[in-house]
Amino acid sequence: MSNQLSDRVNNMATSATLAMAAKARELKEAGKDIIGLSLGEPDFTIPEFVKEAAIKAVEENYHSYTPVDGYAELKKSIITKFKRDNNLTYAPSQIVVSTGAKQTLANLAQVLLNEGDEVLLPAPYWVSYADISKVAGGVPVEIKSTIENDFKITPEALEAAITPKTKMMIYSSPCNPSGSVFSRAELRALADVLVKYPKIIVVSDEIYEHINFTDDRVSMAQFEDMYDRTVTVNGVSKAFSMTGWRIGYMGGPEYIARACNKMQGQVTSGANCIAQRATITALENSPSKIQYMIDAFKERRSLILGLLNDIPGFKTNEPEGAFYVFPDVSYYFGKTLKGQTIANASDFALYLLEFAGVATVTGEAFGDPDCIRISYAASENDIKEAMKRIKAALV
Ligand code: PMP
Ligand code: GLU
Numbered sequence: 144m145s146n147q148l149s150d151r152v153n154n155m156a157t158s159a160t161l162a163m164a165a166k167a168r169e170l171k172e173a174g175k176d177i178i179g180l181s182l183g184e185p186d187f188t189i190p191e192f193v194k195e196a197a198i199k200a201v202e203e204n205y206h207s208y209t210p211v212d213g214y215a216e217l218k219k220s221i222i223t224k225f226k227r228d229n230n231l232t233y234a235p236s237q238i239v240v241s242t243g244a245k246q247t248l249a250n251l252a253q254v255l256l257n258e259g260d261e262v263l264l265p266a267p268y269w270v271s272y273a274d275i276s277k278v279a280g281g282v283p284v285e286i287k288s289t290i291e292n293d294f295k296i297t298p299e300a301l302e303a304a305i306t307p308k309t310k311m312m313i314y315s316s317p318c319n320p321s322g323s324v325f326s327r328a329e330l331r332a333l334a335d336v337l338v339k340y341p342k343i344i345v346v347s348d349e350i351y352e353h354i355n356f357t358d359d360r361v362s363m364a365q366f367e368d369m370y371d372r373t374v375t376v377n378g379v380s381k382a383f384s385m386t387g388w389r390i391g392y393m394g395g396p397e398y399i400a401r402a403c404n405k406m407q408g409q410v411t412s413g414a415n416c417i418a419q420r421a422t423i424t425a426l427e428n429s430p431s432k433i434q435y436m437i438d439a440f441k442e443r444r445s446l447i448l449g450l451l452n453d454i455p456g457f458k459t460n461e462p463e464g465a466f467y468v469f470p471d472v473s474y475y476f477g478k479t480l481k482g483q484t485i486a487n488a489s490d491f492a493l494y495l496l497e498f499a500g501v502a503t504v505t506g507e508a509f510g511d512p513d514c515i516r517i518s519y520a521a522s523e524n525d526i527k528e529a530m531k532r533i534k535a536a537l538v
Pocket of ligand 2: 161182271
Protein backbone atom coordinates (compact mmCIF):
# COMPACT_ATOMS: atom_id res chain seq x y z
CA MET A 144 0.00 0.00 0.00
CA SER A 145 1.27 3.47 -0.82
CA ASN A 146 2.18 5.92 1.93
CA GLN A 147 -1.00 7.80 2.78
CA LEU A 148 0.57 10.05 5.39
CA SER A 149 0.29 13.82 5.19
CA ASP A 150 3.17 15.99 3.98
CA ARG A 151 2.90 17.62 7.39
CA VAL A 152 4.06 14.53 9.23
CA ASN A 153 6.33 13.26 6.46
CA ASN A 154 8.24 16.55 6.64
CA MET A 155 8.51 16.44 10.41
CA ALA A 156 11.68 15.21 12.12
CA THR A 157 11.40 12.62 14.88
CA SER A 158 12.34 14.10 18.27
CA ALA A 159 16.07 13.34 18.51
CA THR A 160 15.99 13.16 22.31
CA LEU A 161 13.13 10.69 22.39
CA ALA A 162 14.58 8.71 19.44
CA MET A 163 17.93 8.27 21.19
CA ALA A 164 16.19 7.33 24.45
CA ALA A 165 14.12 4.72 22.58
CA LYS A 166 17.24 3.32 20.92
CA ALA A 167 19.03 3.08 24.28
CA ARG A 168 15.98 1.39 25.83
CA GLU A 169 15.86 -1.13 22.96
CA LEU A 170 19.55 -1.99 23.34
CA LYS A 171 19.13 -2.37 27.11
CA GLU A 172 16.19 -4.70 26.63
CA ALA A 173 18.33 -6.75 24.24
CA GLY A 174 20.79 -7.20 27.11
CA LYS A 175 23.37 -4.52 26.23
CA ASP A 176 24.88 -2.51 29.05
CA ILE A 177 23.85 1.06 28.18
CA ILE A 178 24.12 4.16 30.33
CA GLY A 179 21.40 6.57 29.26
CA LEU A 180 22.56 10.18 29.30
CA SER A 181 20.36 11.19 26.40
CA LEU A 182 17.12 12.18 28.04
CA GLY A 183 16.69 15.27 30.17
CA GLU A 184 14.77 13.60 32.92
CA PRO A 185 15.52 13.99 36.65
CA ASP A 186 16.36 10.66 38.25
CA PHE A 187 14.80 11.67 41.57
CA THR A 188 11.47 10.30 42.67
CA ILE A 189 8.52 12.66 43.01
CA PRO A 190 8.53 14.54 46.35
CA GLU A 191 6.32 12.82 48.95
CA PHE A 192 4.05 15.84 49.41
CA VAL A 193 3.19 15.77 45.70
CA LYS A 194 2.51 12.02 45.74
CA GLU A 195 0.22 12.44 48.74
CA ALA A 196 -1.75 15.16 46.96
CA ALA A 197 -2.29 12.88 43.95
CA ILE A 198 -3.43 9.98 46.16
CA LYS A 199 -5.82 12.29 47.98
CA ALA A 200 -7.25 13.47 44.65
CA VAL A 201 -7.99 9.89 43.62
CA GLU A 202 -9.56 9.17 46.99
CA GLU A 203 -11.65 12.31 46.75
CA ASN A 204 -13.00 11.02 43.45
CA TYR A 205 -11.61 13.61 41.10
CA HIS A 206 -12.41 12.01 37.80
CA SER A 207 -14.22 14.29 35.42
CA TYR A 208 -13.18 16.70 32.70
CA THR A 209 -11.61 19.79 34.16
CA PRO A 210 -12.09 23.30 32.78
CA VAL A 211 -10.21 23.22 29.46
CA ASP A 212 -7.61 25.75 30.63
CA GLY A 213 -7.16 24.18 34.08
CA TYR A 214 -8.82 24.08 37.52
CA ALA A 215 -9.42 27.53 39.00
CA GLU A 216 -7.46 26.48 42.14
CA LEU A 217 -4.52 25.45 39.99
CA LYS A 218 -4.55 28.74 38.12
CA LYS A 219 -4.54 30.46 41.50
CA SER A 220 -1.44 28.58 42.61
CA ILE A 221 0.25 29.30 39.26
CA ILE A 222 -0.51 33.01 39.74
CA THR A 223 0.95 32.86 43.27
CA LYS A 224 4.02 31.02 41.96
CA PHE A 225 4.59 33.56 39.16
CA LYS A 226 4.39 36.39 41.71
CA ARG A 227 6.53 34.63 44.33
CA ASP A 228 9.29 33.28 42.10
CA ASN A 229 9.29 35.63 39.09
CA ASN A 230 7.64 38.84 40.30
CA LEU A 231 5.16 38.52 37.42
CA THR A 232 1.51 39.48 37.80
CA TYR A 233 -1.08 37.52 35.86
CA ALA A 234 -4.87 37.30 36.09
CA PRO A 235 -6.62 33.91 35.78
CA SER A 236 -7.67 34.80 32.22
CA GLN A 237 -3.97 34.97 31.27
CA ILE A 238 -3.14 31.43 32.43
CA VAL A 239 -3.55 28.14 30.53
CA VAL A 240 -2.63 24.71 31.89
CA SER A 241 -1.67 22.10 29.28
CA THR A 242 -0.44 18.54 28.86
CA GLY A 243 3.21 19.37 29.46
CA ALA A 244 5.12 22.48 28.48
CA LYS A 245 5.51 20.77 25.12
CA GLN A 246 1.80 21.18 24.48
CA THR A 247 1.94 24.76 25.76
CA LEU A 248 4.59 25.46 23.11
CA ALA A 249 2.66 23.59 20.41
CA ASN A 250 -0.50 25.58 21.26
CA LEU A 251 1.44 28.83 20.98
CA ALA A 252 2.85 27.93 17.59
CA GLN A 253 -0.57 26.86 16.35
CA VAL A 254 -2.35 30.01 17.52
CA LEU A 255 0.32 32.53 16.53
CA LEU A 256 1.88 31.36 13.28
CA ASN A 257 0.60 31.74 9.77
CA GLU A 258 2.18 29.94 6.81
CA GLY A 259 5.67 31.36 6.19
CA ASP A 260 5.97 33.29 9.46
CA GLU A 261 9.51 33.22 10.76
CA VAL A 262 10.41 31.97 14.22
CA LEU A 263 13.70 33.13 15.71
CA LEU A 264 15.55 30.35 17.50
CA PRO A 265 18.69 31.42 19.32
CA ALA A 266 20.93 28.38 18.78
CA PRO A 267 21.56 26.00 20.32
CA TYR A 268 17.84 25.60 21.07
CA TRP A 269 15.66 22.85 22.46
CA VAL A 270 15.15 20.19 19.85
CA SER A 271 11.36 20.45 19.53
CA TYR A 272 11.09 24.20 18.91
CA ALA A 273 11.93 23.82 15.22
CA ASP A 274 9.42 21.10 14.40
CA ILE A 275 6.69 22.51 16.63
CA SER A 276 7.07 25.71 14.59
CA LYS A 277 7.27 23.97 11.22
CA VAL A 278 4.18 21.86 11.76
CA ALA A 279 2.28 25.10 12.43
CA GLY A 280 3.49 26.54 9.10
CA GLY A 281 6.37 28.53 10.60
CA VAL A 282 9.90 28.80 9.28
CA PRO A 283 12.62 28.38 11.92
CA VAL A 284 15.44 30.93 11.67
CA GLU A 285 18.51 29.97 13.68
CA ILE A 286 20.64 32.65 15.33
CA LYS A 287 24.14 31.32 15.88
CA SER A 288 26.17 31.67 19.05
CA THR A 289 29.59 30.36 20.06
CA ILE A 290 30.88 28.27 22.92
CA GLU A 291 33.37 31.09 23.68
CA ASN A 292 30.37 33.37 24.30
CA ASP A 293 28.74 30.69 26.50
CA PHE A 294 26.31 29.92 23.68
CA LYS A 295 24.57 33.27 24.11
CA ILE A 296 23.49 35.26 21.07
CA THR A 297 24.44 38.92 20.76
CA PRO A 298 21.91 41.74 20.26
CA GLU A 299 23.56 42.41 16.87
CA ALA A 300 22.98 38.82 15.74
CA LEU A 301 19.36 39.04 16.92
CA GLU A 302 18.72 42.24 14.99
CA ALA A 303 20.37 40.85 11.85
CA ALA A 304 17.99 37.87 11.89
CA ILE A 305 14.80 39.95 12.06
CA THR A 306 12.82 40.38 8.82
CA PRO A 307 9.33 41.68 8.08
CA LYS A 308 8.17 38.05 8.37
CA THR A 309 9.46 37.52 11.92
CA LYS A 310 6.56 36.63 14.18
CA MET A 311 7.97 34.86 17.18
CA MET A 312 11.14 34.16 19.14
CA ILE A 313 11.49 31.10 21.39
CA TYR A 314 14.34 30.51 23.82
CA SER A 315 14.95 28.76 27.11
CA SER A 316 16.96 30.19 30.00
CA PRO A 317 18.42 28.22 31.72
CA CYS A 318 18.96 26.75 28.29
CA ASN A 319 18.42 23.22 27.09
CA PRO A 320 20.92 22.14 25.71
CA SER A 321 23.71 24.58 26.68
CA GLY A 322 22.81 25.26 30.32
CA SER A 323 23.40 28.98 29.73
CA VAL A 324 21.48 31.54 31.78
CA PHE A 325 20.86 35.05 30.51
CA SER A 326 21.85 37.71 33.02
CA ARG A 327 19.52 40.67 33.50
CA ALA A 328 21.85 42.90 31.45
CA GLU A 329 22.08 40.36 28.60
CA LEU A 330 18.33 39.87 28.46
CA ARG A 331 17.75 43.63 28.63
CA ALA A 332 20.11 44.09 25.68
CA LEU A 333 18.02 41.61 23.65
CA ALA A 334 14.82 43.36 24.80
CA ASP A 335 16.26 46.68 23.59
CA VAL A 336 16.34 45.20 20.09
CA LEU A 337 12.92 43.55 20.36
CA VAL A 338 11.11 46.69 21.52
CA LYS A 339 11.83 48.15 18.08
CA TYR A 340 9.79 45.34 16.48
CA PRO A 341 6.47 45.31 18.32
CA LYS A 342 4.95 42.53 16.21
CA ILE A 343 7.33 39.87 17.51
CA ILE A 344 5.91 37.67 20.28
CA VAL A 345 8.53 36.32 22.66
CA VAL A 346 8.15 32.88 24.21
CA SER A 347 10.31 32.59 27.31
CA ASP A 348 10.63 28.93 28.25
CA GLU A 349 11.53 28.84 31.94
CA ILE A 350 11.04 25.15 32.64
CA TYR A 351 14.55 24.95 34.19
CA GLU A 352 14.10 28.08 36.31
CA HIS A 353 14.90 26.39 39.61
CA ILE A 354 17.90 24.51 38.23
CA ASN A 355 19.90 27.71 38.06
CA PHE A 356 23.31 27.96 39.72
CA THR A 357 23.60 31.74 39.29
CA ASP A 358 21.97 34.64 41.13
CA ASP A 359 20.32 35.79 37.89
CA ARG A 360 16.64 34.92 37.86
CA VAL A 361 15.14 37.14 35.28
CA SER A 362 12.09 36.74 33.06
CA MET A 363 11.62 38.70 29.84
CA ALA A 364 8.08 39.61 30.99
CA GLN A 365 9.53 41.44 34.00
CA PHE A 366 10.53 44.22 31.61
CA GLU A 367 7.48 46.47 31.45
CA ASP A 368 7.99 47.22 27.76
CA MET A 369 8.01 43.47 26.95
CA TYR A 370 5.21 42.25 29.25
CA ASP A 371 2.40 42.69 26.72
CA ARG A 372 4.06 40.49 24.13
CA THR A 373 5.87 37.90 26.14
CA VAL A 374 4.51 34.49 27.01
CA THR A 375 6.14 32.83 30.01
CA VAL A 376 6.16 29.03 29.78
CA ASN A 377 6.84 26.69 32.68
CA GLY A 378 5.90 23.27 34.02
CA VAL A 379 6.52 20.72 36.74
CA SER A 380 8.49 18.12 34.74
CA LYS A 381 11.94 19.29 35.76
CA ALA A 382 11.53 21.01 39.13
CA PHE A 383 9.38 18.29 40.67
CA SER A 384 10.61 15.31 38.66
CA MET A 385 7.08 14.94 37.26
CA THR A 386 7.97 14.32 33.61
CA GLY A 387 5.38 11.60 33.08
CA TRP A 388 2.58 13.54 34.78
CA ARG A 389 2.47 15.91 31.83
CA ILE A 390 1.60 19.31 33.29
CA GLY A 391 2.85 22.55 31.76
CA TYR A 392 1.45 26.06 31.84
CA MET A 393 1.75 29.57 30.45
CA GLY A 394 1.11 33.12 31.54
CA GLY A 395 0.79 35.77 28.88
CA PRO A 396 -1.44 38.23 27.04
CA GLU A 397 -5.10 37.38 27.54
CA TYR A 398 -5.92 37.14 23.82
CA ILE A 399 -3.19 34.53 23.39
CA ALA A 400 -4.37 32.58 26.45
CA ARG A 401 -7.92 32.61 25.10
CA ALA A 402 -6.69 31.27 21.75
CA CYS A 403 -4.69 28.47 23.43
CA ASN A 404 -7.77 27.56 25.45
CA LYS A 405 -9.82 27.35 22.23
CA MET A 406 -7.09 25.28 20.54
CA GLN A 407 -6.80 22.68 23.28
CA GLY A 408 -10.58 22.60 23.66
CA GLN A 409 -10.59 20.95 20.25
CA VAL A 410 -7.51 18.82 20.76
CA THR A 411 -7.19 17.47 24.32
CA SER A 412 -10.07 18.93 26.41
CA GLY A 413 -7.47 19.89 29.01
CA ALA A 414 -4.83 18.23 31.14
CA ASN A 415 -5.19 15.18 33.38
CA CYS A 416 -7.28 15.97 36.48
CA ILE A 417 -5.23 14.03 39.07
CA ALA A 418 -1.96 15.52 37.84
CA GLN A 419 -3.54 18.98 38.01
CA ARG A 420 -4.57 18.44 41.66
CA ALA A 421 -1.04 17.29 42.53
CA THR A 422 0.42 20.33 40.76
CA ILE A 423 -1.59 22.67 42.99
CA THR A 424 0.29 21.24 45.99
CA ALA A 425 3.65 21.18 44.15
CA LEU A 426 3.45 24.87 43.26
CA GLU A 427 2.10 26.01 46.62
CA ASN A 428 5.18 24.69 48.35
CA SER A 429 8.28 26.79 48.71
CA PRO A 430 11.03 26.09 46.15
CA SER A 431 13.29 25.40 49.16
CA LYS A 432 11.57 22.00 49.39
CA ILE A 433 13.29 20.91 46.18
CA GLN A 434 16.65 22.47 46.96
CA TYR A 435 18.16 19.01 47.57
CA MET A 436 17.72 18.20 43.87
CA ILE A 437 19.30 21.47 42.76
CA ASP A 438 22.26 20.92 45.12
CA ALA A 439 22.74 17.42 43.71
CA PHE A 440 22.65 18.70 40.12
CA LYS A 441 25.26 21.32 40.98
CA GLU A 442 27.59 18.68 42.38
CA ARG A 443 27.07 16.48 39.35
CA ARG A 444 27.87 19.39 37.07
CA SER A 445 31.29 19.74 38.71
CA LEU A 446 31.79 16.00 38.58
CA ILE A 447 30.99 15.63 34.88
CA LEU A 448 32.93 18.74 33.85
CA GLY A 449 36.02 17.51 35.69
CA LEU A 450 35.80 14.11 34.04
CA LEU A 451 35.02 15.47 30.57
CA ASN A 452 37.93 17.87 30.65
CA ASP A 453 40.17 14.89 31.15
CA ILE A 454 39.09 13.42 27.81
CA PRO A 455 41.06 14.68 24.80
CA GLY A 456 39.08 16.53 22.15
CA PHE A 457 36.16 17.70 24.31
CA LYS A 458 35.83 21.47 24.48
CA THR A 459 33.46 22.56 27.24
CA ASN A 460 32.20 25.72 28.86
CA GLU A 461 30.63 25.87 32.29
CA PRO A 462 26.85 25.52 32.12
CA GLU A 463 25.07 27.73 34.64
CA GLY A 464 21.82 25.82 34.90
CA ALA A 465 19.61 22.96 33.65
CA PHE A 466 21.31 19.53 33.73
CA TYR A 467 23.19 19.25 30.47
CA VAL A 468 26.71 19.75 29.19
CA PHE A 469 27.13 20.58 25.53
CA PRO A 470 30.74 19.91 24.55
CA ASP A 471 32.18 20.74 21.15
CA VAL A 472 33.52 17.45 19.78
CA SER A 473 34.48 18.66 16.29
CA TYR A 474 38.09 17.60 17.06
CA TYR A 475 36.97 14.06 16.16
CA PHE A 476 35.35 14.91 12.82
CA GLY A 477 37.20 13.27 9.94
CA LYS A 478 39.00 10.81 12.26
CA THR A 479 38.63 7.02 12.07
CA LEU A 480 38.25 5.13 15.35
CA LYS A 481 37.86 1.35 15.57
CA GLY A 482 37.25 1.30 11.81
CA GLN A 483 34.44 3.89 12.06
CA THR A 484 34.83 7.21 10.28
CA ILE A 485 33.32 10.02 12.28
CA ALA A 486 32.07 12.67 9.89
CA ASN A 487 29.85 14.65 12.26
CA ALA A 488 28.23 14.86 15.70
CA SER A 489 25.58 12.27 14.81
CA ASP A 490 28.29 9.74 13.89
CA PHE A 491 30.08 10.62 17.11
CA ALA A 492 26.98 10.06 19.26
CA LEU A 493 26.36 6.73 17.52
CA TYR A 494 30.00 5.77 18.04
CA LEU A 495 29.66 6.47 21.78
CA LEU A 496 26.51 4.37 21.89
CA GLU A 497 28.12 1.43 20.15
CA PHE A 498 31.66 1.49 21.57
CA ALA A 499 31.14 3.06 25.00
CA GLY A 500 27.57 1.97 25.66
CA VAL A 501 26.65 5.58 26.48
CA ALA A 502 23.62 7.30 24.99
CA THR A 503 23.97 11.04 24.25
CA VAL A 504 22.24 13.24 21.66
CA THR A 505 23.76 14.84 18.57
CA GLY A 506 24.03 18.64 18.66
CA GLU A 507 22.69 18.78 15.11
CA ALA A 508 19.19 18.36 16.50
CA PHE A 509 19.73 21.47 18.66
CA GLY A 510 21.10 23.62 15.85
CA ASP A 511 24.80 23.17 16.66
CA PRO A 512 26.45 20.47 14.54
CA ASP A 513 29.81 20.65 16.37
CA CYS A 514 28.46 19.50 19.73
CA ILE A 515 26.78 16.64 21.52
CA ARG A 516 24.44 16.94 24.48
CA ILE A 517 25.09 14.91 27.60
CA SER A 518 22.47 14.90 30.35
CA TYR A 519 23.83 14.68 33.87
CA ALA A 520 20.41 14.01 35.37
CA ALA A 521 21.84 10.61 36.31
CA SER A 522 23.46 9.05 39.37
CA GLU A 523 27.06 9.89 40.24
CA ASN A 524 28.02 6.28 39.62
CA ASP A 525 26.49 6.33 36.14
CA ILE A 526 28.22 9.63 35.34
CA LYS A 527 31.61 8.29 36.49
CA GLU A 528 31.23 5.00 34.66
CA ALA A 529 29.98 6.71 31.47
CA MET A 530 32.92 9.12 31.38
CA LYS A 531 35.36 6.27 32.02
CA ARG A 532 33.89 4.31 29.13
CA ILE A 533 33.85 7.31 26.78
CA LYS A 534 37.50 8.00 27.54
CA ALA A 535 38.42 4.36 26.95
CA ALA A 536 36.54 4.29 23.63
CA LEU A 537 38.34 7.37 22.35
CA VAL A 538 41.98 6.68 23.13
N1 PMP B 1 11.10 23.04 27.17
C1 PMP B 1 12.33 22.57 27.38
C2 PMP B 1 13.50 23.49 27.24
C3 PMP B 1 12.52 21.21 27.71
O1 PMP B 1 13.74 20.73 27.93
C4 PMP B 1 11.40 20.37 27.79
C5 PMP B 1 11.62 18.89 28.06
N2 PMP B 1 10.98 18.45 29.13
C6 PMP B 1 10.14 20.93 27.58
C7 PMP B 1 10.02 22.26 27.26
C8 PMP B 1 8.88 20.12 27.64
O2 PMP B 1 8.58 19.76 28.95
P1 PMP B 1 7.29 18.96 29.36
O3 PMP B 1 7.77 17.68 29.94
O4 PMP B 1 6.60 19.82 30.37
O5 PMP B 1 6.45 18.78 28.14
N1 GLU C 1 13.10 17.79 27.42
C1 GLU C 1 13.81 16.56 27.64
C2 GLU C 1 15.04 16.53 26.78
O1 GLU C 1 15.37 17.47 26.11
C3 GLU C 1 12.90 15.39 27.48
C4 GLU C 1 12.72 14.84 26.11
C5 GLU C 1 11.75 15.58 25.29
O2 GLU C 1 10.72 16.02 25.82
O3 GLU C 1 12.02 15.72 24.11
O4 GLU C 1 15.73 15.53 26.80
